[in-house]
Amino acid sequence: MAEYSYPAMLQLKGRRCLVVGGGRVAERKTTTLLNTGAFITVVSPTLTERLHTFVQTGRIEWREKTFEPEDVQEAFLVFAATDNSEVNVSVREALTPYQLINIADRPDASTFTVPAQLRRGRLLMTVATEGASPGLARKLVSELGEAYDETYEVYVDFLAEARRIVLEQVESPHQRRRLFKQLLDDDFLDDARWQDTERLWNRFWELVSDNRGDDA
Helix, strand or coil, X not given: CCCCCCCCCXXXXXXXXXXXXXXXXXXXXXHHHHHHCCEEEEECCCCCHHHHHHHHCCCCEEECCCCCHHHHCCEEEEEECCCCHHHHXXXXXXXXXXXXXXXXXXXXXXXXXXXXXXXECCEXXXXXXXXXXXXXXXHHHHHHHHHCCCHHHHHHHHHHHHHHHHHHHCCXXXXXXXXXXXXXXXXXXXXXXXXXXXXXXHHXXXXXXXXXXXXX
């Protein structure tokens, strides 16, 4: 029977994440961590210009040196992202069994991998092929980007706030389920696409009122 990776969304707020390396790959790994609330440390003698900017703006900590085993202490996630395979292996060897590592040039030796992804605000879509074809994963994400444009960031933010209101103000589980289903109607998405927030919320409150009337 085939064995596959387990997909998960990690909450990294307040946790320490370590990136070993200062080149383009390390830059890419670091960038994906920026909005997670994690404490990010990069260990490398040199950095890309963009990583320097992250240091100057206080978004990451930089240890300007080569990797040493003690650098992994207290790190929850570790990215070995240098262009030296021996260094990357030494990073893995320094870990405890409870630390997770992504090795840029050795996905087979990693305890987690990062899928190709498309983010529209709260909406995150990922594609992975278990290492079979990263190119295919990127191609599919590109196609998703064409189908799911920036409209979805507005729409999902609306859905989040609408859900909060429904849970606070609508007591009937039946009404809630019906409202949540109706909020997926294309009319709401169209209002978000045209950035007509007034019409979007008017439509929502009319829907809430209609549902209450139906169960009266």
